[in-house]
Amino acid sequence: MLRSMYAGISGMQGSQTKLDVIGNNIANVNTSGFKKGRVTFQDMMSQTTSGAQGPTDTRGGVNPNQVGLGSKQGTIDNIQTQGFLETTENPLDLAIEGDGMFQVEEGEAQGDGAPYYTRAGNFYLDDEGDIINPDGYYLTGEATVESAAQDGNVTEGDIIRLTIPDEAQSFSIQSNGIVNYVDAEGGTQEAGQIVLANFSNPAGLEKAGNNLFLDSPNAGYNDLVPPETAGTGSLVSGTLEMSNVDLAEEFTEMITAQRAFQANTRIITTSDEILQELVNLKR
Structure with a gap:
C-alpha cells in the first residue's frame, strides 16, 4: 500500500512536469523560431520479491517477481523540426x-x-x-x-x-x-x-x-x-x-496528462482508504 502511494506521487509529479511543458508550448505557439518541448518518462527501480530461476531436469524455469516503484522524468527534448x-x-x-x-x-x-x-x-x-x-x-x-x-x-x-x-x-x-x-x-x-x-x-x-x-x-x-x-x-x-507547435497535438497531450494526474490521485486515495480500514480493525 505504501509502495502504491509513492508510485502515485511519482506519477503526479511526472504529469505535472508534462503539463508544464505543454503549457510552455501553447504559450509560444506564435513565437517566431520557437521549438517545442517533449517529456519522456522512465520506470523507476523495481523491488524484487523473488528472483528468476533457470530450468532443471525435473522442473521448469521461474520468472522473477518484481513490484515497480513508480516513474521518473527521463528527458525534456527540444524538437527541432521545421516550422511553417x-x-x-x-x-x-x-x-x-x-x-x-x-x-x-x-x-x-x-x-x-x-x-x-x-x-x-x-x-x-x-x-x-x-x-x-x-x-x-x-x-x-x-x-x-x-x-x-x-x-x-x-x-x-x-x-x-x-x-x-x-x-x-x-x-x-x-x-x-x-x-x-x-x-x-x-x-x-x-x-x-x-x-x-x-x-x-x-x-x-x-x-x-x-x-x-x-x-x-x-x-x-x-x-x-x-x-x-x-x-x-x-x-x-x-x-x-514560426513555431513548430501543433495546437491539436498539444491539446490531446494535455488531456492525457490531466487524466494521468487524476488516475494517480485516485491511487493515493484508494491506498489511503485501505490504510484507514486497517486502522479501524482494532476498534
Missing part, C-alpha cells in the same frame, strides 16, 4: 529552410562576445546600418571577395558584421546569404554573406530565453558555413519561420 514559413515581405525577415542556425553576438568588435544561436529571423537595421536582432545582438557574417576588396581591413572569409551603408538606395538578401545593396551611383555592391552555425545535434542546445540558444557539450557544433553548404539550408527573405 509566414510571408511578411520584409527583406530583413529571414527564414532558414533546412538545417542551421543564425549566430548573433554582442561586443565592441565581432568575436568579442559570447555567441548565441537562433532560428528567429526577424532582424533590423540600427542607426549605423548594422543588421541586428530585437535584442541588439549583431548578426554574424563573413567577408566575400567583393566586400573584402571594398574594405582593406578584412580578407575573404573573415567573420564580420553585416552593414548596409546609409547612402544605399535598397538592399536584398539572396538564398545563399549574400547581402547586396545598391549604392548612391546605382551600382550593386556586396556587404558580405550571412553564415549559419551547423550542429550535428541541435536538440542538445540549451535555451537561453529571448528565442536564443547556447552551445552545449552535446550539441555537436561543427562550424560557421554559408547557407546551402555543408548540409545547411537556404535562406528565404521576406518570410519568418
Whole structure:
C-alpha cells in the first residue's frame, strides 16, 4: 500500500512536469523560431520479491517477481523540426529552410562576445546600418571577395558584421546569404554573406530565453558555413519561420496528462482508504 502511494506521487509529479511543458508550448505557439518541448518518462527501480530461476531436469524455469516503484522524468527534448514559413515581405525577415542556425553576438568588435544561436529571423537595421536582432545582438557574417576588396581591413572569409551603408538606395538578401545593396551611383555592391552555425545535434542546445540558444557539450557544433553548404539550408527573405507547435497535438497531450494526474490521485486515495480500514480493525 505504501509502495502504491509513492508510485502515485511519482506519477503526479511526472504529469505535472508534462503539463508544464505543454503549457510552455501553447504559450509560444506564435513565437517566431520557437521549438517545442517533449517529456519522456522512465520506470523507476523495481523491488524484487523473488528472483528468476533457470530450468532443471525435473522442473521448469521461474520468472522473477518484481513490484515497480513508480516513474521518473527521463528527458525534456527540444524538437527541432521545421516550422511553417509566414510571408511578411520584409527583406530583413529571414527564414532558414533546412538545417542551421543564425549566430548573433554582442561586443565592441565581432568575436568579442559570447555567441548565441537562433532560428528567429526577424532582424533590423540600427542607426549605423548594422543588421541586428530585437535584442541588439549583431548578426554574424563573413567577408566575400567583393566586400573584402571594398574594405582593406578584412580578407575573404573573415567573420564580420553585416552593414548596409546609409547612402544605399535598397538592399536584398539572396538564398545563399549574400547581402547586396545598391549604392548612391546605382551600382550593386556586396556587404558580405550571412553564415549559419551547423550542429550535428541541435536538440542538445540549451535555451537561453529571448528565442536564443547556447552551445552545449552535446550539441555537436561543427562550424560557421554559408547557407546551402555543408548540409545547411537556404535562406528565404521576406518570410519568418514560426513555431513548430501543433495546437491539436498539444491539446490531446494535455488531456492525457490531466487524466494521468487524476488516475494517480485516485491511487493515493484508494491506498489511503485501505490504510484507514486497517486502522479501524482494532476498534
